[in-house]
Amino acid sequence: MRRTTTSTALLTDMYELTMIEGAMRSGTAQRRSVFEVFTRRLPERRRYGVVAGTARVLDAIEAFRFGPEEIDYLSRAGIVGDETLDFLRDYRFRGSVWGYGEGECFFPGSPVMTVEGTFADAVVLETVILSILNHDCAVAAAASRMTTAAHGRPCLEMGARRTHEEAAVAAARAAVVGGFAGTSVLEAGRSFGIRAIGTAAHSFTLVHDDEEAAFAAQVATMGPGTTLLVDTYDVTRGVERAVAAARAAGGELGAVRLDSGDLVAQAFTVRKQLDDLGATTTRITVTSDLDEYAIAALNAAPVDSYGVGTKLVTGSGHPTAELVYKLVAREGTDGRMHEVAKASTSKVSVGGLKVAGRVPDEDGRAAEELVVSCERFADGLAELGRAGARPLQVELVRDGEIVEEHRGEGALAAAAQRHLQSRAELPYAGWRLSEGEPAIPTRHLDIYPADDADPAAVI
Amino acid sequence: MRRTTTSTALLTDMYELTMIEGAMRSGTAQRRSVFEVFTRRLPERRRYGVVAGTARVLDAIEAFRFGPEEIDYLSRAGIVGDETLDFLRDYRFRGSVWGYGEGECFFPGSPVMTVEGTFADAVVLETVILSILNHDCAVAAAASRMTTAAHGRPCLEMGARRTHEEAAVAAARAAVVGGFAGTSVLEAGRSFGIRAIGTAAHSFTLVHDDEEAAFAAQVATMGPGTTLLVDTYDVTRGVERAVAAARAAGGELGAVRLDSGDLVAQAFTVRKQLDDLGATTTRITVTSDLDEYAIAALNAAPVDSYGVGTKLVTGSGHPTAELVYKLVAREGTDGRMHEVAKASTSKVSVGGLKVAGRVPDEDGRAAEELVVSCERFADGLAELGRAGARPLQVELVRDGEIVEEHRGEGALAAAAQRHLQSRAELPYAGWRLSEGEPAIPTRHLDIYPADDADPAAVI
Numbered sequence: 022m023r024r025t026t027t028s029t030a031l032l033t034d035m036y037e038l039t040m041i042e043g044a045m046r047s048g049t050a051q052r053r054s055v056f057e058v059f060t061r062r063l064p065e066r067r068r069y070g071v072v073a074g075t076a077r078v079l080d081a082i083e084a085f086r087f088g089p090e091e092i093d094y095l096s097r098a099g100i101v102g103d104e105t106l107d108f109l110r111d112y113r114f115r116g117s118v119w120g121y122g123e124g125e126c127f128f129p130g131s132p133v134m135t136v137e138g139t140f141a142d143a144v145v146l147e148t149v150i151l152s153i154l155n156h157d158c159a160v161a162a163a164a165s166r167m168t169t170a171a172h173g174r175p176c177l178e179m180g181a182r183r184t185h186e187e188a189a190v191a192a193a194r195a196a197v198v199g200g201f202a203g204t205s206v207l208e209a210g211r212s213f214g215i216r217a218i219g220t221a222a223h224s225f226t227l228v229h230d231d232e233e234a235a236f237a238a239q240v241a242t243m244g245p246g247t248t249l250l251v252d253t254y255d256v257t258r259g260v261e262r263a264v265a266a267a268r269a270a271g272g273e274l275g276a277v278r279l280d281s282g283d284l285v286a287q288a289f290t291v292r293k294q295l296d297d298l299g300a301t302t303t304r305i306t307v308t309s310d311l312d313e314y315a316i317a318a319l320n321a322a323p324v325d326s327y328g329v330g331t332k333l334v335t336g337s338g339h340p341t342a343e344l345v346y347k348l349v350a351r352e353g354t355d356g357r358m359h360e361v362a363k364a365s366t367s368k369v370s371v372g373g374l375k376v377a378g379r380v381p382d383e384d385g386r387a388a389e390e391l392v393v394s395c396e397r398f399a400d401g402l403a404e405l406g407r408a409g410a411r412p413l414q415v416e417l418v419r420d421g422e423i424v425e426e427h428r429g430e431g432a433l434a435a436a437a438q439r440h441l442q443s444r445a446e447l448p449y450a451g452w453r454l455s456e457g458e459p460a461i462p463t464r465h466l467d468i469y470p471a472d473d474a475d476p477a478a479v480i
Numbered sequence: 481m482r483r484t485t486t487s488t489a490l491l492t493d494m495y496e497l498t499m500i501e502g503a504m505r506s507g508t509a510q511r512r513s514v515f516e517v518f519t520r521r522l523p524e525r526r527r528y529g530v531v532a533g534t535a536r537v538l539d540a541i542e543a544f545r546f547g548p549e550e551i552d553y554l555s556r557a558g559i560v561g562d563e564t565l566d567f568l569r570d571y572r573f574r575g576s577v578w579g580y581g582e583g584e585c586f587f588p589g590s591p592v593m594t595v596e597g598t599f600a601d602a603v604v605l606e607t608v609i610l611s612i613l614n615h616d617c618a619v620a621a622a623a624s625r626m627t628t629a630a631h632g633r634p635c636l637e638m639g640a641r642r643t644h645e646e647a648a649v650a651a652a653r654a655a656v657v658g659g660f661a662g663t664s665v666l667e668a669g670r671s672f673g674i675r676a677i678g679t680a681a682h683s684f685t686l687v688h689d690d691e692e693a694a695f696a697a698q699v700a701t702m703g704p705g706t707t708l709l710v711d712t713y714d715v716t717r718g719v720e721r722a723v724a725a726a727r728a729a730g731g732e733l734g735a736v737r738l739d740s741g742d743l744v745a746q747a748f749t750v751r752k753q754l755d756d757l758g759a760t761t762t763r764i765t766v767t768s769d770l771d772e773y774a775i776a777a778l779n780a781a782p783v784d785s786y787g788v789g790t791k792l793v794t795g796s797g798h799p800t801a802e803l804v805y806k807l808v809a810r811e812g813t814d815g816r817m818h819e820v821a822k823a824s825t826s827k828v829s830v831g832g833l834k835v836a837g838r839v840p841d842e843d844g845r846a847a848e849e850l851v852v853s854c855e856r857f858a859d860g861l862a863e864l865g866r867a868g869a870r871p872l873q874v875e876l877v878r879d880g881e882i883v884e885e886h887r888g889e890g891a892l893a894a895a896a897q898r899h900l901q902s903r904a905e906l907p908y909a910g911w912r913l914s915e916g917e918p919a920i921p922t923r924h925l926d927i928y929p930a931d932d933a934d935p936a937a938v939i
């Protein structure tokens with residue numbers, strides 16, 4: 022059944038709650054803790070990651086409340102006991118969150134988001150924060166590669182039907198962070214103010230007795246400046262009829278859409294036909310199974326815009342960004358913060374609160390991601406200053422209060438702008454679509470006082 | 481901003497609404513139409529598809545209403561004009577839907593779902609139906625391959641953090657259709673009654689001063705039958721401490737969880753250690769980066785259950801099922817139904833209402849998918865009878881009324897049961913994980929009266 026509550030609290034793995042229960046028992050639930058979102062590696066062929074979903078994380082944190090419906094389920098299902106239910110009933114996140122600005126590029130080891138609070142307050146946000154960032158960052162990274170490949174030609178998001186219905190809305194938003202100019206899905210128009218686009222599918226032509234009738238009806242309602250889909254029957258006849266339909270309504274056709282066949286060859290043929298018909302202002306948009314490689318191949322063709330579906334919303338081969346959420350520091354029995362990390366051989370982490378900056382070379386291009394493990398933010402910032410690095414983290418939540426500018430009106434446009442700048446700053450090799458190293462290397466610096474190391478924690 | 485309306489109406493591509501507007505203008509909006517959900521091909525390495533999401537489609541159709549919030553957006557954004565807004569304000573789906581029973585296997589050309597109604601009524605459901613089915617079927621197909629590979633050992637869904645937060649809930653449900661036994665994500669427990677599972681992460685061990693303290697706290701709250709994560713520091717010491725912690729609480733440990741390293745080798749080592757310690761009833765569960773191939777490789781090892789994350793919720797390489805929603809028949813000017821199909825070279829479709837059945841061989845195994853194009857359901861059913869085929873379609877919505885058994889309590893369990901039976905019926909080759917043909921071939925039979933063909937429609 023579709024639920025009616027807007028709480029995000031149950032978009033959570035059960036073990037977050039059983040951990041709170043255990044920690045309440047052992048007295049560690051109130052230990053001050055620092056969790057970090059980062060990736061150990063970029064997916065294959067990705068030279069950089071793109072932060073997206075920050076504003077959605079803030080909304081999710083605000084809505085992370087255990088109301089009567091949530092408590093009732095947890096109680097009925099016996100997930101945790103009464104004492105924990107009492108804690109959850111009163112829960113609201115009272116800690117702080119820093120993160121890379123939305124749209125910023127990131128690399129292996131970049132502290133993309135940092136959550137500080139009591140262990141109980143911070144651990145419970147793990148699942149929903151990762152869900153949002155892993156999805157949105159994956160889509161934004163794919164979008165960024167596609168807009169790079171498109172060299173300024175507009176890219177439009179049309180993938181709603183190929184992904185979960187709510188993921189589609191988030192994907193449209195993430196695509197805009199990555200440089201897309203519009204979306205087919207109306208909820209993204211309503212929720213995020215993204216320009217909605219679309220005219221008609223093949224079924225519209227087919228429900229009419231013939232193509233002429235379909236085109237006439239569309240032009241009558243959307244005007245001659247509309248985009249007509251010309252490949253239901255025969256493309257050449259379709260183009261002819263499309264131009265004629267617009268002219269019969271007293272205008273020149275806005276665009277034709279090609280959705281099948283060899284798009285490169287067709288684009289040349291159709292462009293010539295349009296020009297021969299005098300329809301030199303009529304544009305060509307293509308929409309069939311595009312990804313960043315197909316877009317790159319189409320750059321030589323007279324195409325005016327790209328509609329991208331499946332490959333965009335599924336992250337072009339990498340539907341998740343592989344971000345993890347790890348405890349990197351926590352209060353010890355001495356009341357001070359100690360860096361911690363898992364010691365398993367295959368999943369090495371770096372402990373400690375991290376402060377990160379991007380170090381430029383003499384031409385102002387990004388040369389290095391400097392990540393400083395430190396006890397306090399100020400210590401790390403001082404280190405960034407010495408290296409001439411641009412600080413990358415912004416405060417998103419301060420003592421439970423959301424910093425509104427990161428989700429308010431304008432946050433999405435600001436993220437798209439930030440991404441453009443951050444990507445432009447990368448070395449040329451970082452824009453390549455092919456296999457290769459991250460655009461810049463990550464350097465870790467640990468300025469934790471050595472004698473504070475917790476003997477139980479392995480760095 | 482998170483929205484508060486529960487309407488699904490804007491989870492829709494803009495062009496569905498502009499098509500309605502155009503069709504209202506041309507007088508075709510009221511033409512009786514048949515849309516079909518099918519796939520042209522199965523993703524690489526898939527021998528069969530799995531229908532999942534049917535119950536969610538029914539919920540989405542019920543909630544597909546344009547309330548004041550939706551109308552307000554459409555009006556403000558200028559998506560359609562007033563006449564169309566009036567139509568949408570009164571919209572509820574009044575047509576009928578048939579579909580393969582949830583859990584049923586399907587093949588290229590299988591009419592997975594059929595939507596009949598006026599053009600306007602039926603076209604507008606395209607996006608949300610495809611979103612749900614493309615996502616849920618992709619996850620269910622991955623789940624089915626994994627449970628096949630697991631040979632009866634329980635598989636548990638733990639991928640919420642690697643996919644969109646709402647997609648995670650749907651993925652948990654689809655995984656159960658494909659044979660999974662539980663989920664980590666609580667919302668799936670509440671929404672669908674799926675058993676929630678989970679105990680603790682590495683952060684729980686790390687927030688404590690040492691592993692002993694963490695294990696003692698977990699056993700104190702969850703009992704000695706809990707699952708302890710033993711690979712935060714050293715696995716051998718971890719196993720020792722885990723067994724001791726349970727015994728200190730007066731019981732034998734339920735299970736240990738391994739989440740990193742060489743799982744096959746570790747499983748043997750840990751099993752021997754547990755047996756040497758006399759903990760012969762303590763089980764081993766593994767959870768690190770599993771997919772169907774890793775599970776198959778682990779079958780030789782003494783593992784008791786599998787926790788699967790990323791690869792499950794992202795469809796194990798194929799995050800979308802490639803289902804499309806096409807107009808296959810519509811009323812003509814003569815008032816009769818005519819089959820229609822797009823004539824593009826690269827995207828061939830078969831027109832007409834379809835009735836489908838699975839034809840058995842003499843041993844009762846599935847031998848063929850028989851798909852009959854016909855004017856009326858009864859004609860196709862008669863053909864199935866002649867071929868001895870098992871009919872595959874069930875009525876899901878009748879004249880706008882949802883058939884409750886397909887989404888009510890028990891629908892999910894019935895779907896899981898149906899999938900088990902449908903998969904068991906396939907030829908052995910159909911269960912292989914490797915590259916190959918669909919498990920059974922699809923045969924199309926067109927019994928449309930030939931002289932009814934619409935001259936404008938190309939078959």
